[in-house]
Structures are given as C-alpha cells and as structure tokens.
Amino acid sequence: xxxxxxxxxxxxxxxxxxxxxxxxxxxxxxxxxxxxxxxxxxxxxxxxxxxxxxxxxxxxxxxxxxxxxxxxxxxxxxxxxxxxxxxxxxxxxxxxxxxxxxxxxxxxxxxxxxxxxxxxxxxxxxxxxxxxxxxxxxxxxxxxxxxxxxxxxxxxxxxxxxxxxxxxxxxxxxxxxxxxxxxxxxxxxxxxxxxxxxxxxxxxxxxxxxxxxxxxxxxxxxxxxxxxxxxxxxxxxxxxxxxxxxxxxxxxxxxxxxxxxxxxxxxxxxxxxxxxxxxxxxxxxxxxxxxxxxxxxxxxxxxxxxxxxxxxxxxxxxxxxxxxxxxxxxxxxxxxxxxxxxxxxxxxxxxxxxxxxxxxxxxxxxxxxxxxxxxxxxxxxxxxxxxxxxxxxxxxxxxxxxxxxxxxxxxxxxxxxxxxxxxxxxxxxxxxxxxxxxxxxxxxxxxxxxxxxxxxxxxxxxxxxxxxxxxxxxxxxxxxxxxxxxxxxxxxxxxxxxxxxxxxxxxxxxxxxxxxxxxxxxxxxxxxxxxxxxxxxxxxxxxxxxx
Amino acid sequence: xxxxxxxxxxxxxxxxxxxxxxxxxxxxxxxxxxxxxxxxxxxxxxxxxxxxxxxxxxxxxxxxxxxxxxxxxxxxxxxxxxxxxxxxxxxxxxxxxxxxxxxxxxxxxxxxxxxxxxxxxxxxxxxxxxxxxxxxxxxxxxxxxxxxxxxxxxxxxxxxxxxxxxxxxxxxxxxxxxxxxxxxxxxxxxxxxxxxxxxxxxxxxxxxxxxxxxxxxxxxxxxxxxxxxxxxxxxxxxxxxxxxxxxxxxxxxxxxxxxxxxxxxxxxxxxxxxxxxxxxxxxxxxxxxxxxxxxxxxxxxxxxxxxxxxxxxxxxxxxxxxxxxxxxxxxxxxxxxxxxxxxxxxxxxxxxxx
Ligand SMILES: Nc1ncnc2c1ncn2[C@@H]1O[C@H](COP(=O)(O)OP(=O)(O)OP(=O)(O)O)[C@@H](O)[C@H]1O
Ligand SMILES: [Mg+2]
Numbered sequence: 001x002x003x004x005x006x007x008x009x010x011x012x013x014x015x016x017x018x019x020x021x022x023x024x025x026x027x028x029x030x031x032x033x034x035x036x037x038x039x040x041x042x043x044x045x046x047x048x049x050x051x052x053x054x055x056x057x058x059x060x061x062x063x064x065x066x067x068x069x070x071x072x073x074x075x076x077x078x079x080x081x082x083x084x085x086x087x088x089x090x091x092x093x094x095x096x097x098x099x100x101x102x103x104x105x106x107x108x109x110x111x112x113x114x115x116x117x118x119x120x121x122x123x124x125x126x127x128x129x130x131x132x133x134x135x136x137x138x139x140x141x142x143x144x145x146x147x148x149x150x151x152x153x154x155x156x157x158x159x160x161x162x163x164x165x166x167x168x169x170x171x172x173x174x175x176x177x178x179x180x181x182x183x184x185x186x187x188x189x190x191x192x193x194x195x196x197x198x199x200x201x202x203x204x205x206x207x208x209x210x211x212x213x214x215x216x217x218x219x220x221x222x223x224x225x226x227x228x229x230x231x232x233x234x235x236x237x238x239x240x241x242x243x244x245x246x247x248x249x250x251x252x253x254x255x256x257x258x259x260x261x262x263x264x265x266x267x268x269x270x271x272x273x274x275x276x277x278x279x280x281x282x283x284x285x286x287x288x289x290x291x292x293x294x295x296x297x298x299x300x301x302x303x304x305x306x307x308x309x310x311x312x313x314x315x316x317x318x319x320x321x322x323x324x325x326x327x328x329x330x331x332x333x334x335x336x337x338x339x340x341x342x343x344x345x346x347x348x349x350x351x352x353x354x355x356x357x358x359x360x361x362x363x364x365x366x367x368x369x370x371x372x373x374x375x376x377x378x379x380x381x382x383x384x385x386x387x388x389x390x391x392x393x394x395x396x397x398x399x400x401x402x403x404x405x406x407x408x409x410x411x412x413x414x415x416x417x418x419x420x421x422x423x424x425x426x427x428x429x430x431x432x433x434x435x436x437x438x439x440x441x442x443x444x445x446x447x448x449x450x451x452x453x454x455x456x457x458x459x460x461x462x463x464x465x466x467x468x469x470x471x472x473x474x475x476x477x478x479x480x481x482x483x484x485x486x487x488x489x490x491x492x493x494x495x496x497x498x499x500x501x502x503x504x505x506x507x508x509x510x511x512x513x514x515x516x517x518x519x520x521x522x523x524x525x526x527x528x529x530x531x532x533x534x535x536x537x538x539x540x541x542x543x544x545x546x547x
Numbered sequence: 548x549x550x551x552x553x554x555x556x557x558x559x560x561x562x563x564x565x566x567x568x569x570x571x572x573x574x575x576x577x578x579x580x581x582x583x584x585x586x587x588x589x590x591x592x593x594x595x596x597x598x599x600x601x602x603x604x605x606x607x608x609x610x611x612x613x614x615x616x617x618x619x620x621x622x623x624x625x626x627x628x629x630x631x632x633x634x635x636x637x638x639x640x641x642x643x644x645x646x647x648x649x650x651x652x653x654x655x656x657x658x659x660x661x662x663x664x665x666x667x668x669x670x671x672x673x674x675x676x677x678x679x680x681x682x683x684x685x686x687x688x689x690x691x692x693x694x695x696x697x698x699x700x701x702x703x704x705x706x707x708x709x710x711x712x713x714x715x716x717x718x719x720x721x722x723x724x725x726x727x728x729x730x731x732x733x734x735x736x737x738x739x740x741x742x743x744x745x746x747x748x749x750x751x752x753x754x755x756x757x758x759x760x761x762x763x764x765x766x767x768x769x770x771x772x773x774x775x776x777x778x779x780x781x782x783x784x785x786x787x788x789x790x791x792x793x794x795x796x797x798x799x800x801x802x803x804x805x806x807x808x809x810x811x812x813x814x815x816x817x818x819x820x821x822x823x824x825x826x827x828x829x830x831x832x833x834x835x836x837x838x839x840x841x842x843x844x845x846x847x848x849x850x851x852x853x854x855x856x857x858x859x860x861x862x863x864x865x866x867x868x869x870x871x872x873x874x875x876x877x878x879x880x881x882x883x884x885x886x887x888x889x890x891x892x893x894x895x896x897x898x899x900x901x
Contacts, residue, residue, distance in 0.1 A: 335782065364785040376785055381776040383843060392773050393784040395766035403764035446784075 018040045023069035028425040033236035042223040044213045046223040049233035050465040051437030052423035055216045063097045094180045096170040106155035111137040132411040144168045160195035177285035184215040189463045191489030200226045220249045293485035302329045311485045316497035319489040320505035331456045335370040336363035367453035378444045382432040387413040389431050417447040438464040454486035457488045493525040552755040593839035597856045604863030625745030626859040629810040633829035636802035638845040643776045645701040650803040651826030652712035653683045657807025659716050662817035666728035678803035687800020691793035713821035720819040737812030759847040830880045832884035
C-alpha cells in the first residue's frame with residue numbers, strides 16, 4: 001500500500017471516521033480485503049476505484065446493510081469490532097447516508113418528506129402542526145440555500161435540488177456543522193453536468209463550514225475539483241490514501257489500475273481524455289454519405305416540439321441539452337416506446353427497408369437497440385441471473401424444439417462477460433450481486449450483442465469507471481465503423497465530445513444548434529447548451545473549477 | 548428515484564405497457580444460483596423435508612399400519628390431483644407478479660357447469676367438458692383484460708370474480724349437489740387406476756410436463772420471469788408485457804377449468820361449493836414450491852413437491868388421529884412459513900431488502 005501522507009496534514013488522532021482492516025466476503029467473491037479508510041473532520045473525502053472494487057460495500061457496511069467479516073470501525077471516538085457494528089450504532093455515532101435512489105417520496109411535499117424521517121410535530125390530540133413543520137423545513141432549506149418551497153412535491157424539483165433535499169433531510173437533526181458525517185454513494189452519477197455542479201458547490205460550502213463528507217464518484221474532474229482527501233481502492237484493498245494533496249487525474253487513475261497497468265490503459269484510451277482535453281476519436285469517422293439509417297421529421301410528442309434529425313450509417317451523433325429539453329423522450333420515441341403525436345420517425349433496417357411506424361418489438365426487429373437512462377427501473381432484472389439479463393432480448397435465438405439451448409446460452413454469456421470486463425465469479429449469479437458499474441456493462445453487452453443497425457444510448461456510461469469508459473467508447477466506435485448508426489444522449493459533454501462525430505443541441509423540444517469538427521470540445525458544447533437556454537454559462541467546466 | 552429529463556408522456560397505468568398495481572409479492576430472490584453447499588441444500592430442502600415427513604408417518608405407531616400402504620398412497624395421490632392441478636394454474640400469473648384468487652371458484656364453476664349440462668340438459672360428455680374448460684378460459688380472459696387493459700388491481704379484481712362465481716354456482720345448482728344424470732364414463736375414469744396409480748394423476752403429470760416445458764424451455768416462458776422481475780425493463784427488451792400477462796390469466800383459467808372437470812370425475816358429483824377449500828392448499832403449495840428447486844421463483848417442479856409435502860403431511864396427521872381442523876391449520880402455517888422463509892433467506896444475503 002502506498003501511503004503518501006502529507007506530513008503537514010492533521011495528526012492521525014484527528015479522525016472522525018476510521019475503518020481498519022475491513023474484510024467482507026460474498027460467497028466466492030472477496031469484496032473487501034482488509035480495506036482502510038480515514039476521514040479528517042471538515043473535509044470532503046473521495047473514495048474512488050474501479051467498478052466492483054468495494055466502495056459501495058464499504059458504505060453498506062457503515063450503514064449496517066451488510067455485516068463485515070473482520071475489521072474495526074471507529075466513529076467519533078467510539079470503536080467497534082466490525083462484527084458487532086450495526087446500523088443503530090453508526091447512526092448514534094453520527095453517520096448519515098444518502099443513497100443513490102435518495103429514498104424520497106416524489107408525490108409528497110418536501111415538508112412531508114422531512115417529517116416522515118423525523119416525525120411530525122404534533123399538538124394536542126396528536127394533531128399535526130402543519131404550520132410548525134412548514135416553518136422548520138423552510139428554515140432548514142434556507143440554511144442549505146435550497147430554493148424550494150416546503151409545500152412543493154419533491155417530483156416537481158430539479159434533480160440537483162432533489163439530491164440536496166435528501167442531504168438536508170439526512171442532516172436535519174444536526175445542531176452544528178461537523179457533528180455528523182455525511183456519506184454519499186455516487187450522488188452525481190445520474191445528474192447532468194450543470195446540476196451536479198450545483199450539488200457539489202453546495203457540498204463544498206457545507207464542508208467549508210465544518211461538515212465532513214465521504215463521497216464516491218467515477219467522475220474524476222468532479223472529485224478533483226471538490227475533494228480534499230482521496231482514498232483509492234483496488235480489488236477490495238486500499239492502495240492509496242492521499243491526504244491534503246492535489247493529485248492529477250492521471251495519478252488517481254494510475255492508483256486505480258495499478259501503476260504497471262496505468263500506462264497501457266491511459267495509452268489505449270484516447271490521449272488526453274483523462275485530463276479533460278478534447279480529443280479526436282481514435283477511429284476515423286466514415287464518409288458522411290452513408291445511408292440515412294434514422295430520419296426524424298418534425299417530431300412532436302411529450303416535450304418534443306418538432307425535432308428534425310438524421311443519422312447516417314457509421315455515424316455517432318450526440319444529443320446534448322438541459323434538463324427537460326427532451327433528450328430521453330427523443331430516444332424513447334425513436335425506439336417505439338411512445339407513439340409520436342405528429343411527425344415521422346423512419347428507420348432503415350439492415351436489408352435497407354424503411355419503416356416509419358412500429359412499437360418496441362418491430363423497432364427491435366428492424367435492428368434498433370436502446371440502453372435507457374434509469375438502469376434500476378428500466379433495464380435491470382435484479383433478481384434474475386446475469387445470463388438471463390443478457391439473453392432477454394435474444395431469447396428466440398436459443399430456442400430449439402426440444403428446449404432452450406442452455407449450453408450455447410452459457411457460452412455466449414461467458415463470452416460477453418469476458419469481453420465487456422464484467423467482474424463476476426459466474427454468469428449464474430443474480431444481477432443484483434454485481435456492483436453498479438458492472439450492471440451497466442451487462443446492459444450495454446445485452447444490446448451490443450445484437451449487432452444493431454441503430455444504437456440508442458441514454459447516459460451509457462453512468463457509474464462506469466474511467467478505464468471501462470474508454471473501453472465502451474472504443475466498442476461503440478467499432479460498432480459504428482462496422483456500419484451501425486449511433487445516437488447518444490448524455491449530460492457529460494466530455495463524453496459527447498470524445499465519442500461523437502456530431503452533436504446536436506436540443507432545447508425546449510427542438511434542435512437549436514449543431515456542433516462538428518473543431519467545435520466538439522466540452523467548453524464549446526457547454527457554451528452551446530447554456531446559450532441556447534438563453535442564460536450565460538454560470539459554472540465553468542468542472543475540470544477547471546476553482547476551489 | 549429516476550432522474551429523467553422528460554415529463555412522462557403517459558400517466559402510469561393508463562395504456563402503459565406495465566400496470567403498476569401488481570399485487571403478488573415476488574418471493575424474495577436468493578442467490579442460491581451461486582451454487583455451493585448452502586445453495587444446494589436450499590434447493591433440495593423441501594424434498595428432504597418431504598422424505599422426512601413420509602418416513603416419520605411410516606414409522607409413527609399411530610399411522611404406520613395404514614400410511615405406507617399402496618392403497619393409501621393411491622388414494623392420497625388421486626385425492627390431491629385436483630389441488631396439484633390448481634397449484635399449477637396458480638403459478639402462471641404469479642410468475643408475472645399477479646395473484647389470481649378466482650381460480651378455485653373457476654374450478655368450482657367448471658365442475659358444476661359440466662355436471663349441470665349433462666344432468667339438466669342431457670348434453671354429451673365431450674360437449675359438457677368443453678363448456679366447463681371453456682368457462683375457465685373465458686373467465687381468465689376477462690380477468691386478464693381487467694388487469695392489463697384497464698389496469699385494475701389483480702388482487703381485488705379476482706377476489707370480486709371469485710365471489711361472483713361463487714354466487715352463480717349457488718344460483719345454478721339451487722344449493723343442491725348434482726348427482727344424477729352424469730355420464731358414468733367420467734366417474735369411471737376418476738376412480739380407476741393404471742399401473743396402480745389413479746388415472747387422474749396422469750392428467751396432472753401431462754399438464755405439469757407441458758407447463759414445465761412452457762416456463763423453462765420456451766422464450767415465452769422465460770420472458771414471463773422477466774416480466775415478473777421488472778415489467779418496465781421487460782417492455783424495453785421487446786416483451787409484449789400486457790399480452791403475456793393476459794395469456795397467463797387465460798391459461799390459468801383453462802387449467803382451473805380442467806381441474807373442475809377432474810374433481811367432478813373424482814367425486815362423481817358436483818357440490819355447490821365456492822372452491823376456496825381447493826385454492827388455499829394450492830397457494831400454499833405454490834409458495835412452498837418457490838423456496839425449492841429454483842429458490843426465489845415460482846416453478847413447476849417445486850410446486851409439485853410442495854403439493855406432495857402438504858398432502859403427505861395432512862394425510863399423515865389425519866391417519867395419526869388429528870381432528871379435521873388440523874388440515875387448514877397446517878395449510879395456513881405452511882403458507883406463512885413459505886412466504887416468511889423466502890423473505891428471510893433473501894434478506895440474509897443482502898439482496899434486495901424489501
Ligand atoms: N449482495 C452481493 N452478493 C454477492 N456479491 C456482491 C454483493 N454485493 C457486492 N458484491 C460483489 O462485491 C464486489 C464489490 O462490489 P461493490 O458494489 O462494493 O463495488 P463498487 O466499488 O461500489 O463498484 P461500482 O463502482 O461499480 O459501483 C463486487 O465484485 C460485487 O460483485
Ligand atoms: Mg457502487
């Protein structure tokens with residue numbers, strides 16, 4: 001373990017949370033192998049590492065969801081043997097968690113969400129004192145600089161505000177910043193860039209007031225901009241603890257992969273991608289005169305107000321836009337999930353036939369594939385096996401009159417798992433036993449195995465680690481080079497500029513701008529999306545964000 | 548929470564591919580699929596329990612004389628054939644995450660209608676049987692339509708249907724048992740054995756084999772498990788969710804109709820019974836079955852083991868001198884234990900703690 005501690009850093013006694021020698025085994029998988037973690041009070045601490053290295057497992061142990069096999073846990077001076085630690089102990093010692101699904105009730109008002117956590121203030125005869133509740137919540141929201149009325153339903157809030165409400169709720173019984181330790185597992189994974197900036201700014205401000213925060217993220221520019229200390233996990237072990245330093249992205253990724261590997265991974269990746277610089281995709285875009293595979297004309301329906309768009313064979317087209325601009329709706333309508341209110345969506349199949357109408361099934365038969373944004377809700381079959389998850393859209397391939405060809409299914413699943421680097425002991429394990437990023441890889445593999453002619457990707461690399469992200473970009477480019485047309489919606493503008501030949505900007509349900517060639521940089525894309533919204537860029541790109 | 552950048556185009560449930568009111572609590576999955584000694588034991592625990600119970604009653608002095616005899620086992624299998632058939636029908640909607648409480652009443656209605664058509668209207672056996680099974684298919688189709696197309700809660704819908712059918716059975720029979728005017732071939736089929744095993748058992752075996760093939764060896768059956776796991780995801784991998792769910796209700800109705808005909812064959816008469824006496828042991832068997840063979844999922848082989856387990860236990864208890872109340876108490880307890888067990892096993896592994 002390369003422990004590079006800054007000598008000027010606070011002495012080791014000044015630690016609010018210390019985890020030592022944490023070990024956790026799931027069947028054949030050693031998820032945590034004597035992992036260590038130390039948090040200084042009043043800092044934002046990043047826990048980073050590749051997919052399946054044990055970050056979420058650590059957090060779940062701290063939250064009392066899993067019980068560790070060995071190790072010690074110390075919180076604010078109290079110490080436990082990890083085997084005797086439980087949810088109650090952690091809560092009493094001051095740990096507070098906001099999980100990725102936030103645990104809010106979207107139909108209820110902000111105030112009610114607070115009350116469900118802490119109890120309703122009641123008057124005589126147990127009558128709920130709504131006035132008192134509203135006032136208290138309004139105060140809390142003001143203290144956290146969340147611009148929301150306590151009476152609005154949570155569903156009506158913007159994504160970053162929702163996360164902030166969840167954070168504020170988790171910390172509501174804290175009298176002074178720093179009493180509690182806030183733990184966030186991938187808080188920004190599903191947030192668009194500007195939303196996550198709002199969230200991280202708020203987190204940073206709390207930390208400057210003395211709040212201690214532990215957060216997991218795969219977005220390196222973000223953690224580099226906002227975090228003070230870094231702990232890097234690899235294969236369930238702590239491989240680096242960087243206290244009070246300012247590492248570079250390259251350094252962090254080096255620790256994540258193991259130094260020997262770092263050179264090849266970083267080298268194999270589009271050069272500079274790790275530093276946030278624009279790069280040309282490593283596979284050259286094909287001639288732009290390929291067949292038009294997708295032609296969208298004057299499409300209306302839901303938030304879409306007349307979208308015109310063409311995607312050609314071999315082309316990777318990005319869709320950028322702010323929240324509510326209709327990115328996901330566009331992809332869903334093309335996939336046939338929603339019938340358009342007006343306008344046409346024409347898709348050319350591999351044989352060259354054009355079809356303009358169709359539901360999901362006919363679109364799939366025409367060679368369209370769709371990776372939705374909400375993995376848990378719309379892509380995963382959590383309790384089914386990895387193999388079942390992979391074969392779900394291709395079951396008919398394996399049918400023989402005497403039954404399903406399980407041997408071939410197994411072999412194909414094992415192939416895909418190896419090809420997409422899914423970390424699992426067996427393809428017969430339930431999907432839920434995979435780490436978040438590995439689940440995302442399974443969903444991608446599910447669709448790419450169909451060799452689609454039109455690939456629709458909505459936030460394809462959410463929760464995927466930096467190394468695999470490069471692999472996924474390469475796979476998508478390869479598919480494109482093989483003649484597939486790709487439409488990618490993403491809030492990660494670096495991703496769009498790295499991956500795409502062309503990016504269209506969607507605003508209020510219309511295509512308002514298009515970027516190609518030299519315009520394909522995160523900065524100019526930021527400018528395009530922001531300016532099309534009529535507001536100047538408020539936040540600089542995260543990689544350059546000043547502390 | 549899903550962060551989407553789009554307001555939903557449709558309100559949930561209204562014509563959406565996946566109605567949100569699925570009421571069956573999917574048995575909590577367990578990761579026995581990992582293999583290993585623990586998983587292997589879990590998969591076969593119910594079978595071992597069945598063997599243990601059978602051995603126990605074979606040596607228990609109070610039941611040892613009668614229980615292990617060929618006659619007793621033959622009667623036991625014949626009498627429980629109807630429960631087995633109903634349990635098979637129950638698991639079909641359950642695989643997709645829906646309850647069908649009307650299946651017992653469908654069996655009762657089918658039984659009464661088949662008998663009534665022969666007795667009151669002198670219809671030939673074949674036609675009467677077809678009508679009995681047909682009414683099951685029809686009611687299943689209506690249930691399925693109400694649940695998928697109109698997005699009604701399956702629990703309440705099928706409970707209402709069960710009550711309605713129970714009332715119609717009362718009306719049709721005038722509360723009387725239909726005894727006379729039945730084609731004797733039916734009762735003869737129900738009471739004869741082939742190779743020492745009641746003929747009705749072969750019917751169950753054939754239906755079980757077909758259903759096993761359907762659920763595990765066809766793309767359709769496999770996609771039903773996907774629907775049960777996550778209907779939204781299922782719709783987005785090209786599964787026609789509503790149509791699949793509707794089909795399970797129709798098939799279940801048909802099998803329940805067949806169950807009614809079989810019970811008429813076995814009993815030789817049709818009583819004005821609401822059919823709940825049949826439904827609850829069937830449900831218990833289905834839930835017990837979901838803890839075995841493929842733990843966490845409703846499956847045919849497990850269900851058959853579940854039926855045998857419940858039957859053997861109840862028969863043994865009766866022979867050992869237990870009162871009539873012992874059977875419902877046992878069925879209820881088995882159901883509770885089965886549901887609790889699958890939830891506990893899932894939680895202890897930390898997978899989905901619902
Ligand atoms: N309930 C479980 N059953 C079996 N294995 C599990 C379970 N939960 C996690 N694992 C395994 O433990 C390892 C660590 O998983 P964990 O979720 O902690 O990874 P992570 O660091 O959070 O990864 P990601 O960045 O992809 O979210 C993985 O190999 C995973 O497959
Ligand atoms: Mg994780």
